[in-house]
Every structure is written in structure tokens, then in C-alpha cells.
Amino acid sequence: MSHIAPADPAHGDVPSPDDPTIGRLVADATRDLSSLIHNEIALAKSELKVSFKNGGTGAGLFAGAAFLVILAVVMLSVAFAYFLTMTGLHPAWCFLIVFAVYVLIAALLAFVGVKKVKKVRAPERAIHQAQEAKGLLKRS
Structure with a gap:
């Protein structure tokens, strides 16, 4: 030693x-x-x-x-x-037709966008689990 x-x-x-x-x-x-x-x-x-x-x-x-x-x-x-x-067709009508096509495309995109945004939901399961964890921590 x-x-x-x-x-x-x-x-x-x-x-x-x-x-x-x-x-x-x-x-x-x-x-x-x-x-x-x-x-x-x-x-x-x-x-x-x-x-x-x-x-x-x-x-x-x-x-x-x-x-x-x-x-x-x-x-x-x-x-x-x-x-x-x-x-x-007269050129003015032709330009109006092109304008109308763009307005229709924009309206279609906006419509689809609104439908998609309405499908957005809060993360309900994650919120529920967080509330459960909070409750468990309060008991300890």
C-alpha cells in the first residue's frame, strides 16, 4: 500500500x-x-x-x-x-378576354386557398397531451 x-x-x-x-x-x-x-x-x-x-x-x-x-x-x-x-376580334376585346382569363384563374386559386385554410385545425392531440402532463406535474 x-x-x-x-x-x-x-x-x-x-x-x-x-x-x-x-x-x-x-x-x-x-x-x-x-x-x-x-x-x-x-x-x-x-x-x-x-x-x-x-x-x-x-x-x-x-x-x-x-x-x-x-x-x-x-x-x-x-x-x-x-x-x-x-x-x-377587335384588339380591345382580345385584351379583355385575356384579362378575364386571369381573373378567373385568380378566383379559382383564391377559392382553393380558402378551402385549404378552412381545413387548418389546432393540434388537438398535442394540446391534450400537454394538459395531461401539466396535470401530472401538478399532482407531484
């Missing part, structure tokens, strides 16, 4: 003044941990900066693409209206 004897100055077991104390070790560990956390935060900020830049560029490109699609729909609408003039 090993036994650790206390420091005995007669045998040269006195700690040297260069040996770190517990307080110094704790202070060093705290400083190193603080430095590590600071560096991790700086790294995360750097990575997020790059991600936000790429995300912003991507969002801008999507916005540009959406704008061009809107322009394409307008041009297609004009082309469709002029195509209808080939039937002998």
Missing part, C-alpha cells in the same frame, strides 16, 4: 517557488477557457458573415429571376391577346 508523506524539508520535498499554485492553475484555466470561447465566437461570426453574404446574393438572384418571370408572363399575355386578334 502506498502512502504519500507530507512534504518534509529535511528530505528536499519542499515545493519550488516556480511550481504553480492551485489558484494560479485555476486562473490560467479560466483565461484559456475564456480565450477559447472568444476564438470560437469569432470563428462563428466569420462563418456566418460568409453564409449571409452567399444567402443575400442567392436571394437577390431569385428576386431577379422572379422579376423576369413576371415580365415573361406579361409578354405572353400580350402575345396571347394579339393571337386572338387573328380570329377577327
